[in-house]
Amino acid sequence: MKPETVTAVEKDHNDCELSIVMPCLNEAETLASCISKALAFLSKNKVSGEIIIADNGSTDGSQSIAKQLGAQVVSIKTRGYGSALQGGITRAKGTYVIMADADASYDLYTLMPILEQLRKGYDLVMGNRFSGSIKPGAMPALHRYLGNPVLSFIGRLFFHPGIRDFHCGLRGFNRIAILNLHLCTLGMEFASEMVVKASFHNLSITEVPVTLYPDGRTRSPHLKSWRDGWRHLRFLLMFSPRWLFLYPGICLVSLGILGMALLVKGPLQIGNISIGIHTLLLSGAAILSGTQSISFAFLAKQFAINAGLLPQDKTIERLQRYMSLELLLIVGIITIAAGTGCVLYSIFLWSQVQFGALAPERMMRILVPAVTMTAVGIQIVITAFFKSILALETRSA
Numbered sequence: 397m398k399p400e401t402v403t404a405v406e407k408d409h410n411d412c413e414l415s416i417v418m419p420c421l422n423e424a425e426t427l428a429s430c431i432s433k434a435l436a437f438l439s440k441n442k443v444s445g446e447i448i449i450a451d452n453g454s455t456d457g458s459q460s461i462a463k464q465l466g467a468q469v470v471s472i473k474t475r476g477y478g479s480a481l482q483g484g485i486t487r488a489k490g491t492y493v494i495m496a497d498a499d500a501s502y503d504l505y506t507l508m509p510i511l512e513q514l515r516k517g518y519d520l521v522m523g524n525r526f527s528g529s530i531k532p533g534a535m536p537a538l539h540r541y542l543g544n545p546v547l548s549f550i551g552r553l554f555f556h557p558g559i560r561d562f563h564c565g566l567r568g569f570n571r572i573a574i575l576n577l578h579l580c581t582l583g584m585e586f587a588s589e590m591v592v593k594a595s596f597h598n599l600s601i602t603e604v605p606v607t608l609y610p611d612g613r614t615r616s617p618h619l620k621s622w623r624d625g626w627r628h629l630r631f632l633l634m635f636s637p638r639w640l641f642l643y644p645g646i647c648l649v650s651l652g653i654l655g656m657a658l659l660v661k662g663p664l665q666i667g668n669i670s671i672g673i674h675t676l677l678l679s680g681a682a683i684l685s686g687t688q689s690i691s692f693a694f695l696a697k698q699f700a701i702n703a704g705l706l707p708q709d710k711t712i713e714r715l716q717r718y719m720s721l722e723l724l725l726i727v728g729i730i731t732i733a734a735g736t737g738c739v740l741y742s743i744f745l746w747s748q749v750q751f752g753a754l755a756p757e758r759m760m761r762i763l764v765p766a767v768t769m770t771a772v773g774i775q776i777v778i779t780a781f782f783k784s785i786l787a788l789e790t791r792s793a
Contacts, residue, residue: 414438414445414511415571418498419480424456426500431465433504441508443576443622449498450484452476459740478586482579485571494568501610502566509604510568519599520590523566524557525680528605528695535608535709536621550629551588554636557595559603560612563587573599578704584624585631592635596707635706648686655679656768660761669756673760680768691779698786716787718762724780728773735770738762 416434420427431447438445447467451459452475462469472483484616485493492514502523513521530540548562565587577593579586594601633640657662657681663672694715700706740763746754 404596412444412446412489412492414443415447415448415485415488415493416504417448417450417481417484417493417495418449419477419484419495420453420454420458420462421452421475421480422454422456422458422615423498423613424454424458424461425614427458427498428465428610429500430496430498430504431462431467434507435466437505437507440505441511443511444590445490445514446488448484448488450480450487450726452480457760462580466610468543474582476582476586477584478589479582479754481586482582485574486558488571490571492568493571495576497565497611499613501609501611503607507568509606510566513602513604514568514570517600518602519570520601522561522591522601522603523564523606524559524561524603525564525606525608526561527603528582529607531607538621538627543621547588547625547628547632550632551591554632554639555592555595557591557601559591561603562591564603564606565701565735569594579629580582581629585627588628588631589635591633602605635700637693637700639694641689641696644694645686645689645706648689650680650686652682652686652768656683656765660765662761673757673764676764680764683768684771684775687775691775695779695782695786698783702786705729716783719783721780721784723782724776728776728780730774731769732772736766736767738766738769742766 402734411745416438418430423430427449432445438447448461449458449462449469450472451462451469452472459471468487470484470487472480474687479730481495485495492511494507494510496504510521510523520745525535535544544561544563546563550562551562552559567590574590574594577590577597577599578590579590579593583621591601601605625724655675659671659673659676659679663670665671694712697706697709700714701708701712742759745759
């Protein structure tokens, strides 16, 4: 079932234009500075706003510091960067929200470029540290030259959001527009989920240069480079069945068909290299693996649409109309029949020698395509029924 959309009726606090939300877990060293700069920004620019500290279970007195400075403290029991931000955004009253870390890595006195873009009508305004400035010591070399560029490139390749810095922690957005995305991740991948879903739902996105400063904490950051980097990459892959399943599957099937076409009649000689039945067997395995991967791509996409994780897709809708259960069953049965026919032919050849010993290479050139076609046909039949089950769920949703 698709979740209900948040309506404009919920905007019952229009006197509050901007909510500045900061997740917090033991940030006593830097929290006062962040809140003070945010308050100074609101006062200087005459912005009607509030500051929300989404506390994730601090034990260092961060809550008292925030309250003394006039910020609203929201207690979030479920641990995680995304969990804290979701709780803070849900409690926010502003038409717009700017989220920022509470470690003094961003100057919250200079938020006007983000707010100006929000006022122009953009739904999501991302900070871009690479077009802005990264102060010495503000970002580890691993993040600056490998992690962020690679993950941002993958994000742009998969989802085309039109931004360069996929993971900047300083960003602003229209509160209702983001609530309507129904973000659900609890960890650091929340930052990626926001951009991915905003892109899927055709929200207007832009970015502004920002400056990243070394954080003011003496303790180590909560971010773990390899763990959180993998979580971001895993999230990007799971939200793109095309790149996770479809494109690899097409490559495998194409290579497998090419190999089988070249080798089914006999060995292939390239210079001093002889390519024979062992490569033929690998070609069959490639076709089987690729077929399964392609079927997973369509099934995963349909499941994600049913679950409300991805928006409706015209390609899936066309497939539902033209690739009916009956059509796929016919294709699958014909493929199985072709494979079975090859098996029967091999049995006939066996009978010609009174079921005695056979030439292995000759029989493999018949049986490998036979087994491959039979298995592919079975895969098509299974996929057809599974696809129809998912389609029934869609129609009843």
